[in-house]
Every structure is written in structure tokens, then in C-alpha cells.
Amino acid sequence: MSSRIDFYKASPGAIKSLLVVEEHIAKSSLEKPLTELVRLRASQINGCAFCLNMHASDARKAGETEQRLATLSAWRETPYFTERERAALEWTEALTLVAETHAPDSAYDTVSAQFSDTELADLTLLISIINTWNRFAIGFRKLPA
Numbered sequence: 206m207s208s209r210i211d212f213y214k215a216s217p218g219a220i221k222s223l224l225v226v227e228e229h230i231a232k233s234s235l236e237k238p239l240t241e242l243v244r245l246r247a248s249q250i251n252g253c254a255f256c257l258n259m260h261a262s263d264a265r266k267a268g269e270t271e272q273r274l275a276t277l278s279a280w281r282e283t284p285y286f287t288e289r290e291r292a293a294l295e296w297t298e299a300l301t302l303v304a305e306t307h308a309p310d311s312a313y314d315t316v317s318a319q320f321s322d323t324e325l326a327d328l329t330l331l332i333s334i335i336n337t338w339n340r341f342a343i344g345f346r347k348l349p350a
Contacts, residue, residue, distance in 0.1 A: 209345040226334045233327040237267050239293055242277065242286075243328070244335045246294050247301045249278050253339040258349035292319040293328055300332045 213220050230240065241264035248256035261274055276283045280294050292315045299312040306312070320328055341347070 206346055206348065208348055212341050212345050212347075223334065223337065226330065230327060230331050230334065234324055235327055235331065238264070238269055239290055240331055241267060241269060242273075242290060243293055243297045243331055245274070245277055246280075246297045247332060247335045248339055250298065250301045251336065251339040251343065253342050255342040255347040255349050256335065256339055289319045292316040296328060297332050300329065301336055 241260055244260040245257065245264065248260060264274060265271075270285075273285045276285060277294075280286050280291065286294065295312050296316040299306045299308050316328070317325060
């Protein structure tokens, strides 16, 4: 497989806008390990090899365990994730697959019990931005480094 275009060069303004969103998320109260789990789970669903490679590496550097990384796609069947992480992962799946799920009340009820309104808005922004990055990387065939 070969890359299509270098979207960083093709539209620096678009990428700059995405990076501003990333700066906001980095400054939010969302925990770094949680943000990487969300990025990884959305990227698993979307099949984004570039993002999976990058965020798995980032998660390891931040101290994430191999056990949790290896079982992330089956998080419901493991005891390795906190209730807050489970709520975020459920919300991630609901929004990443929004055309199928329509963000069900059950997922919202679970996530809103674990996150403040501000955190929930920032979590939703995080889910939205990783899905945007996935679409850029998949659409333009950005290859893992």
C-alpha cells in the first residue's frame, strides 16, 4: 500500500486547526492514560493502522501495561479497567459508531455518572478529533512509521 497525499503539506491550516483542538484536550482535566485508551479504542474500531501504532506507543511511554493494551478491544470481558474508563470506552464506541448506535441513553447515563459536564464535553471532543484523525490517516493511507 502506498500513501496518497501528505495532508500535513496539502493543507497546513486544516492540520493547525486540529492541533489547536489537541492542545485543548491536553490542557483538559482528562487523564492522559484515559485519553490514550479512547484514542486507541476508536482507532481499533476504525481500523487506523497509523493511529493504532502511534497511540499504542504513546500509551506505553505513559506507563500503560501490555495487559490492558492487549485486551482493550475486549474491555467489557476484563477486570482491568476502572468504571470511569469503562464509561469512556462505552461512550467512545457509541460515538465512533454513531450511525449505528445513535448515542443511546444507556451509554450517556453511564458516562454522565462518571464525568462532569465539562469533562464530558472534552471527552466528546476527544472522541470526535480521533475519529477525524482516523479519517485523514485512512483516507490518505498514512503509513505507520
